[in-house]
Amino acid sequence: xxxxxxxxxxxxxxxxxxxxxxxxxxxxxxxxxxxxxxxxxxxxxxxxxxxxxxxxxxxxxxxxxxxxxxxxxxxxxxxxxxxxxxxxxxxxxxxxxxxxxxxxxxxxxxxxxxxxxxxxxxxxxxxxxxxxxxxxxxxxxxxxxxxxxxxxxxxxxxxxxxxxxxxxxxxxxxxxxxxxxxxxxxxxxxxxxxxxxxxxxxxxxxxxxxxxxxxxxxxxxxxxxxxxxxxxxxxxxxxxxxxxxxxxxxxxxxxxxxxxxxxxxxxxxxxxxxxxxxxxxxxxxxxxxxxxxxxxxxxxxxxxxxxxxxxxxxxxxxxxxxxxxxxxxxxxxxxxxxxxxxxxxxxxxxxxxxxxxxxxxxxxxxxxxxxxxxxxxxxxxxxxxxxxxxxxxxxxxxxxxxxxxxxxxxxxxxxxxxxxxxxxxxxxxxxxxxxxxxxxxxxxxxxxxxxxxxxxxxxxxxxxxxxxxxxxxxxxxxxxxxxxxxxxxxxxxxxxxxxxxxxxxxxxxxxxxxxxxxxxxxxxxxxxxxxxxxxxxxxxxxxxxxxxxxxxxxxxxxxxxxxxxxxxxxxxxxxxxxxxxxxxxxxxxxxxxxxxxxxxxxxxxxxxxxxxxxxxxxxxxxxxxxxxxxxxxxxxxxxxxxxxxxxxxxxxxxxxxxxxxxxxxxxxxxxxxxx
Numbered sequence: 001x002x003x004x005x006x007x008x009x010x011x012x013x014x015x016x017x018x019x020x021x022x023x024x025x026x027x028x029x030x031x032x033x034x035x036x037x038x039x040x041x042x043x044x045x046x047x048x049x050x051x052x053x054x055x056x057x058x059x060x061x062x063x064x065x066x067x068x069x070x071x072x073x074x075x076x077x078x079x080x081x082x083x084x085x086x087x088x089x090x091x092x093x094x095x096x097x098x099x100x101x102x103x104x105x106x107x108x109x110x111x112x113x114x115x116x117x118x119x120x121x122x123x124x125x126x127x128x129x130x131x132x133x134x135x136x137x138x139x140x141x142x143x144x145x146x147x148x149x150x151x152x153x154x155x156x157x158x159x160x161x162x163x164x165x166x167x168x169x170x171x172x173x174x175x176x177x178x179x180x181x182x183x184x185x186x187x188x189x190x191x192x193x194x195x196x197x198x199x200x201x202x203x204x205x206x207x208x209x210x211x212x213x214x215x216x217x218x219x220x221x222x223x224x225x226x227x228x229x230x231x232x233x234x235x236x237x238x239x240x241x242x243x244x245x246x247x248x249x250x251x252x253x254x255x256x257x258x259x260x261x262x263x264x265x266x267x268x269x270x271x272x273x274x275x276x277x278x279x280x281x282x283x284x285x286x287x288x289x290x291x292x293x294x295x296x297x298x299x300x301x302x303x304x305x306x307x308x309x310x311x312x313x314x315x316x317x318x319x320x321x322x323x324x325x326x327x328x329x330x331x332x333x334x335x336x337x338x339x340x341x342x343x344x345x346x347x348x349x350x351x352x353x354x355x356x357x358x359x360x361x362x363x364x365x366x367x368x369x370x371x372x373x374x375x376x377x378x379x380x381x382x383x384x385x386x387x388x389x390x391x392x393x394x395x396x397x398x399x400x401x402x403x404x405x406x407x408x409x410x411x412x413x414x415x416x417x418x419x420x421x422x423x424x425x426x427x428x429x430x431x432x433x434x435x436x437x438x439x440x441x442x443x444x445x446x447x448x449x450x451x452x453x454x455x456x457x458x459x460x461x462x463x464x465x466x467x468x469x470x471x472x473x474x475x476x477x478x479x480x481x482x483x484x485x486x487x488x489x490x491x492x493x494x495x496x497x498x499x500x501x502x503x504x505x506x507x508x509x510x511x512x513x514x515x516x517x518x519x520x521x522x523x524x525x526x527x528x529x530x531x532x533x534x535x536x537x538x539x540x541x542x543x544x545x546x547x548x549x550x551x552x553x554x555x556x557x558x559x560x561x562x563x564x565x566x567x568x569x570x571x572x573x574x575x576x577x578x579x580x581x582x583x584x585x586x587x588x589x590x591x592x593x594x595x596x597x598x599x600x601x602x603x604x605x606x607x608x609x610x611x612x613x614x615x616x617x618x619x620x621x622x623x624x625x626x627x628x629x630x631x632x633x634x635x636x637x638x639x640x641x642x643x644x645x646x647x648x649x650x651x652x653x654x655x656x657x658x659x660x661x662x663x664x665x666x667x668x669x670x671x672x673x674x675x
Contacts, residue, residue, distance in 0.1 A: 022390045024417060024456025027644040028059045028672055029391070030447055031637065034384040035367040036360050037069050038091070042099035045311075045354025047120050048074040049083070049093050049102050050370055052384055055637040061674045064638040071104060073120070074370060077381050083118065084125065092138055095120075095353075097145040103128065105136055115139050115148060127192055129185040137180065138207065141187075143214040148187050150196065151208050154178035177224050180205045201239070202246070206230065211264045216240050216288070218260055218267060227600075231557040236269065238288055247291040256280030261309045261332060264288060268307040268315055273298055278436035278477045278561050279470045283307065283317060285334045296334045301473040303438065308350045308357070316357060318347045320471040322410050323398045323441040327359070327373065342378050345371070346442030362443035364396040392417050394455030398441055399462065401498035409491050410472075411464035412439045414455045415504070424506035426655050427460040427499060429492060429525075429533075433516030435468030435480050436561070447640035448515055448539055448633075453648060458656070460504055466491035466521075482564035484545065484577035489524050493532050508534060511655040513647060515539035515633065516601060523579035523609055526588035535654035536590045537647045540601050540632050543609035545574045551602035583612035589621035589654040589662075593643060595630030621654065621664055645669045 037051035051069035056062035068089040074080045083102065084090065090104040101117040106125075108114070114130030130136055134153040141148050163169075182205060185196035201208075203221030210217045217239045222229040236249040236258055253272025257280075260267055267286035272279060273295065281303035286293040297304060297319075305318040305325075314337065315330040325347045329337040345361040348368060352358070357373040358381075370382040399413035416425045428450050432439055444463055445451030454461050465472065467488045468480025480488050492512070499505035512525045512533045519541015526536040542548050546567045549555050559566060567574040575581050590613065594606040603626060610624040625646065627639045634640045646669050653665050 022392050025391050025393075025445065025452045026456075027453060027641060027648060029387075030445060030453060030644055031055065031059050031641045032057045033367055033445075035362075036370050036382060036384070038093055039349065039351045039358055039360060039370065040093045040095055040102075041351045041353030041356055041358055042095040042120075043097060043353050044099050045352075045356035047095065047099060047102070047353075048356075048358055048370075048381075049095070050074060050382075051090065051093060052082075055640065058637045058641055059671075059673055062637075064636055066635045066637070071102070072382075073102070074381050077372070077379050078383065080370075080382055090116075094139075094141075097141050097143055103139070105139070107135075112136070115150065126190070128187050129193060129196070131183060131196060132194075134181075140208055140210045140217070142210060143212055146186065146188050147184050149199075149208055149210060149217070150183050150185060151205055152181050152183055154181065174226065177204070177226075179203075179225065182208055182219070199239075202237070204229070206234065207258070209258075209260060211260050211288075212262055213264050215242065215264065218258060218288075220255060220258065226553070228554045228556045231554055232275070232560060236267070236286070238267075238291060247288075249286055249291045249293060251293070253277045254280040257306055259307055259309050260288075261315075262311060262313055263332070266332060267293075268309065268317075269293060270304045270307060273474055275560050276478065276481060276564070277474055278434070278468065278481065279303070281305075281470050281477075282474065294334070296330065296336075299473055299475070301471075301476070303471040305347075306349045308352045310352055310357070311355045316350055316352065318350055318359070320346075320438065320440060322471055323412055323439060323465065325361075325440065340373075340376055344441075345378060346440040364442060364444075365391075365393055367443040391452070392456065393452055394461075395419075396441065396444075401495055403467075403487065403491050403494045405487065407467070407487070409464065409466060409495065411462055411466075411495065412441050412444060413463075413499075413504070414444070414451065414461040416458045416460055417456050418458075420460065420504055421458075424500060424503055424509075425458065425460040426509035426651075426658070427462060427496075427505035427511070428454050428651060428655070429495070429510065429512040429514075430461055430463045431466070431492065431512060431514030431518035431521040432463065432469070433514065433518045434470075435466065435488060435517045436470055436477055438465050438469045438471040439463040440471075447644045448513075448647065450513065450647065450651070453644070454651070457648070457652070459651070460499070462495060462499060462505075464492060464495050466495075468517075481561060484563065485524055485528070489521055489529065492521065492525060493529055496532055506658070509655055509658045511535035511537075511651055513537040513539070513651075514541070516541065519601070520579070522590075526590045527579045527582035527586045527613075530582075530585045530588045533588050534658060534660060535651055536588050537650055538590060538592045538606070538609065539643075540594050540598055541592075541605065541609070542578075542601055543580050543605045543612075544578045546571070546578065547608065548601070548605060551604055553599045580608055580612040583609075583616040586613045586617045586620050587660065589650070589660055591623050591625070591646065591650040593625045593627065593646065595632065595634060595639075596626045597629055598632045600632040619661075621660070621662065623650075623664060623667075642669065642671065645671060 034054040037053040039050045071084040073083045092105040113135035118125040138151045182199045183196040185193040208219040234255045238247040256270035269284040283296045283304040302321045307317045327340040395415045500507045522538040525533045594603045
């Protein structure tokens with residue numbers, strides 16, 4: 001490998017040892033992190049609402065559960081107030097077109113999820129619209145506010161329910177689909193419309209929005225509710241209300257955010273460029289009269305993340321460029337007007353009303369918070385974790401290196417609190433999933449992400465944007481397609497060499513963790529590349545590319561985007577890119593964790609990994625932990641906290657000590673839980 005730039009090398013070798021400011025972050029801290037969720041701005045720009053997302057703090061005796069979203073109203077910088085009680089968990093917040101009422105979806109006790117509203121000037125909340133025995137999943141008001149379009153669940157099948165009640169509760173796999181419906185309800189007056197009318201739309205509808213003129217709607221639909229169809233066959237449709245005719249926007253690949261321009265002449269559309277594009281990261285403009293479209297940033301080394309039309313016709317777009325982000329503006333014809341650097345913030349979403357633009361953003365020292373953008377400046381409006389001021393953070397920054405084939409690869413590096421000791425620090429690679437995703441130089445600590453918890457315990461942490469990642473252009477993300485493990489996982493070994501060369505990582509104490517595709521990276525690094533990694537924590541990961549095809553829920557997406565061939569096209573190749581094939585090399589102490597209800601990556605993938613290593617390398621420290629009821633990632637507070645404790649305990653046992661032969665830690669970890 002070629003030498004890095006001298007400046008980079010010099011910087012790494014002269015790291016300052018910063019004194020401790022307060023205290024290190026703990027798993028208990030991670031369990032109580034709060035952040036902003038969804039944001040809404042009234043059409044006139046006079047009101048801003050958002051949700052605060054938090055999990056029950058099981059470490060302080062709160063009952064276990066999943067994420068809750070509490071409604072807040074923001075009046076200005078650090079001037080926010082809860083607008084509904086904490087025990088009312090809401091979603092899909094918005095405003096009525098006249099801005100007089102804040103709207104949201106909520107499930108009242110004994111009722112199905114419905115549309116509710118509360119006056120912005122004060123008063124009690126009330127139900128605006130709903131459908132009996134069917135949950136409302138999203139909504140869109142007509143421009144005059146007299147009607148609301150509801151995307152609701154399928155009507156109940158009473159005959160089938162009677163059969164199930166009698167014990168005939170068999171499930172026919174990938175049949176008996178339940179399709180969403182679109183209904184229109186009147187919201188004039190105070191009486192809930194008991195008989196909303198249904199609009200026929202094709203396929204399984206996933207979103208529905210109405211043009212400012214009220215003349216047409218834009219909806220997205222897939223052939224079925226299967227997630228594989230949503231990934232590979234989701235399309236946008238333009239529905240003319242007067243004629244009932246629809247125009248399909250014939251995109252070939254993945255489909256993301258779509259917004260309607262104020263004059264109704266264009267759609268902004270973030271989508272893939274072809275059926276093999278790993279991710280919807282390219283910004284397009286669509287002609288609403290024809291459905292024809294063209295790309296604005298095709299091939300650029302970046303990823304469009306979110307877009308919003310301003311009231312004056314400009315298009316605002318959040319763009320991630322490598323590990324950084326920018327706010328970019330286009331005119332209504334797609335010509336770029338200006339770009340703003342948020343000075344270290346990682347922008348994640350934007351909303352506007354009356355040309356007031358509000359963004360969500362995070363940074364290395366805080367998760368997503370609300371910011372106002374005005375006059376080129378970003379002003380912070382919320383601080384939901386003031387206690388983070390107590391935390392002594394490890395220095396965090398971008399890190400670039402040159403892979404063996406000459407490609408520049410980037411990632412995010414966190415140094416240990418207090419600096420790097422002589423001989424290098426124990427280092428954890430935290431590998432993102434996808435691989436069509438990317439790490440940004442913002443908040444990177446979570447229940448399955450060691451981040452600043454590890455930094456506080458003396459570890460360095462590296463989050464690589466290896467080949468296959470987004471935010472570096474379609475060619476970079478497609479470098480993974482048809483190339484399982486190489487160059488993508490070779491990039492990880494190259495990164496280790498550079499971190500060791502620069503004195504950051506101890507060569508004998510480099511570990512690895514990751515979920516989903518990052519779990520695959522961990523499995524590969526703990527078998528094929530076991531000599532390079534001293535400890536691994538594998539989460540919902542892939543171990544056998546042959547059985548993955550037959551047990552996961554996205555086989556077509558895996559074929560089109562990732563494998564580019566089927567196992568029966570080359571059985572031996574699929575074996576040779578499966579970690580279990582190299583179980584005889586497994587000398588890396590490996591903790592495997594999985595949710596037993598995972599449909600994306602079957603938990604049998606973890607069982608296969610465990611069983612093959614247990615048989616072929618019985619002396620290698622190995623443990624398999626299943627989380628009951630959890631899917632492709634842990635959604636409940638107790639499972640998340642326990643995961644974090646187990647992950648750090650495993651690294652402390654095998655990576656911090658550098659002892660691959662250390663005894664297994666206790667089967668039940670010590671959890672810091674108050675009664």
